Amino acid sequence: MENEVHEPQLELFKTEKNNGKVDLTSTFADNMKLPIHRWYRYTAGFSGPWVRELISTENGQNVLDPFGGSGTVMLESEFAGINSIGIEAHPYVFRIAKAKLSWKIDPQEFKDSARKLLSQAKEKNITKSKYPKLIEQCYPKEIIEKLEALKQAWFESNDNTELKELNWFVITSILRTTSPVGTAQWQYIQPSKTKGRVLDAFLAFEAKVYDMAQDMQNMQRKYPNASNSEVYMEDARHMPSVPDAWADLVITSPPYANNYDYADATRLEMTFWGDIEGWGDLQDKVRQFLVTACTQHVTKLKDKADEILDSPLLTPIRAEIKAVFNELAETRLTRGGKKNYHLMIIAYFNDLAKVFHELRRVTKSGCTVCFVVGDSAPYGVYVPVDKWLGELAISAGFDSYEFEKLRDRNTKWKNRKHRVPLHEGRLWIKG
Ligand SMILES: C[S@@+](CC[C@H](N)C(=O)[O-])C[C@H]1O[C@@H](n2cnc3c(N)ncnc32)[C@H](O)[C@@H]1O
Structure with a gap:
């Protein structure tokens, strides 16, 4: 560029x-x-x-x-x-x-809905073999399959809109940390570069939900008005x-x-x-x-x-x-x-x-x-x-x-x- x-x-x-x-x-x-x-x-x-x-x-x-x-x-x-x-x-x-x-939503309700989505994703057997080129450039097969499982579980979920959007946010926010190529946050993708540390998609999902729920709880206490x-x-x-x-x-x-x-x-x-x-x-x-x-x-x-x-x-x-x-x-x-x-x-x-x-x-x-x-x-x-x-x-x-x-x-x-x-x-x- x-x-x-x-x-x-x-x-x-x-x-x-x-x-x-x-x-x-x-x-x-x-x-x-x-x-x-x-x-x-x-x-x-x-x-x-x-x-x-x-x-x-x-x-x-x-x-x-x-x-x-x-x-x-x-x-x-x-x-x-x-x-x-x-x-x-x-x-x-x-x-x-x-x-x-x-x-401001109930952190417990959010955790429950996210956990349900995660366990449904873990049950999935992903058979899809073709993904958009950019996705194939950014993730090896085993990572794509976990992300795809989360995505499919998200599409199938019938949670209310607010919870569903929060779960969309969680999946979206782990896309870069789970890719081994150069994907610095909010930057152009650099498939030719590699990253040192990559998180497992399911663990990253769980960790993100935990952090977010903690923040919700703390900030709701701090700002009741x-x-x-x-x-x-x-x-x-x-x-x-x-x-x-x-x-x-x-x-x-x-x-x-x-x-x-x-x-x-x-x-x-x-x-x-x-x-x-x-x-x-x-x-x-x-x-x-x-x-x-x-x-x-x-x-x-x-x-x-x-x-x-x-x-x-x-x-x-x-x-x-x-x-x-x-x-x-x-x-x-x-x-x-x-x-x-x-x-x-x-x-x-x-x-x-x-x-x-x-x-x-x-x-x-x-x-x-x-x-x-x-x-x-x-x-x-x-x-x-x-x-x-x-x-x-x-x-x-x-x-x-x-x-x-x-x-x-x-x-x-x-x-x-x-x-x-x-x-x-x-x-x-x-x-
Ligand atoms: C410099 S960023 C603002 C960041 C913001 N202050 C924050 O802390 O996140 C400019 C934003 O304007 C948005 N934007 C561009 N064109 C716009 C438009 N016509 N109307 C509203 N937002 C627009 C961009 O998508 C981008 O998110």
């Missing part, structure tokens, strides 16, 4: 000292020590403690996350006992968030489930304009469950619902560039974005990959402009909106992401914006083909 622009999502929220202050936006890795948050390693996520602090300092009562991901904001809002709504457009990530938000959040599989550009003037605080992080393909990142899991047959299905099943943030997304936009550039939504940044578009269109012709970054960039800002208009509808006057964002430089052409997003927010009806830099990026990246300094931080939008 070419790494021209793509900074691994892993790097996005790293804890760093900034002028002696610890950056609380932090990495999702911190969440791996925290009950419930740790159920699923979503490296595109930000840290629970940072969200907690923001909710309390900003005194949010109705909190919205339009790019909800694995549910960090909703979980912390529940612990704090305040209202929250999350929107997530990726069908697989939505299910992950929804399952984590089931932490937790609130109930809502999460919807909708598009941040159009969120019909969020009432007008509902949110007083928005905490979020959109996909960065850095060519990370959120759809491809879940190919293993979606293939395993039969949601997709191969890479070609990702566009229809996932990417079309997401904001444009990778070049795989834009092949069909070739004839629409002028229309997008003339869109009234881009008025406040039109001159600047046209200049960047033209420079990228020229630069790509000199590069081997000929990547369509010029199309990706205009589609990205057009999409985010729609998000700001929708956010204006669903936020109260005087609200605070916090976007964790990073800038980018495809083919070494600088894109001032925070400034442009701020301008688009003002044009959508917000009063002011200010960027608070948290850290520099692209300072240690050895393989990069450009040396443009990049940064990451919080874009504060008010009004």
Whole structure:
């Protein structure tokens, strides 16, 4: 994979000292020590403690996350006992968030249902011999058969939806730890690499259920007055489930304009469950619902560039974005990959402009909106992401914006083909 622009999502929220202050936006890795948050390693996520602090300092009562991901904001809002709504457009990530938000169900009931599923899986005699190529690349026969047995038992189970989704979550969350090939969580699959430690599928299932039930029990005791959040599989550009003037605080992080393909990142899991047959299905099943943030997304936009550039939504940044578009269109012709970054960039800002208009509808006057964002430089052409997003927010009806830099990026990246300094931080939008 070419790494021209793509900074691994892993790097996005790293804890760093900034002028002696610890950056609380932090990495999702911190969440791996925290009950419930740790159920699923979503490296595109930000840290629970940072969200907690923001909710309390900003005194949010109705909190919205339009790019909800694995549910960090909703979980912390529940612990704090305040209202929250999350929107997530990726069908697989939505299910992950929804399952984590089931932490309040009876842990004993969950354990009983999971154990029943496991014992039914152990009884199965798997005769199936052909699996999708990716699955065969990722697992030897004896492991595939155990996972297949769990999957078949899951399809046959007639538990209620919430329990069934939690069991789906357990099976899904062991898919990477049970594969001996390179399948680092929330990364592209690397069938040519091998992992040192692999867990037996049935043991991994049992251990995961045990850990989750422990967390449920502890957190239910700790937060007896937790609130109930809502999460919807909708598009941040159009969120019909969020009432007008509902949110007083928005905490979020959109996909960065850095060519990370959120759809491809879940190919293993979606293939395993039969949601997709191969890479070609990702566009229809996932990417079309997401904001444009990778070049795989834009092949069909070739004839629409002028229309997008003339869109009234881009008025406040039109001159600047046209200049960047033209420079990228020229630069790509000199590069081997000929990547369509010029199309990706205009589609990205057009999409985010729609998000700001929708956010204006669903936020109260005087609200605070916090976007964790990073800038980018495809083919070494600088894109001032925070400034442009701020301008688009003002044009959508917000009063002011200010960027608070948290850290520099692209300072240690050895393989990069450009040396443009990049940064990451919080874009504060008010009004
Ligand atoms: C940086 S991640 C957010 C992670 C989240 N803060 C967490 O802690 O888990 C961005 C998320 O936006 C989602 N997304 C992309 N396009 C979207 C859209 N149009 N509407 C809603 N969500 C979208 C992606 O699937 C991804 O989960």
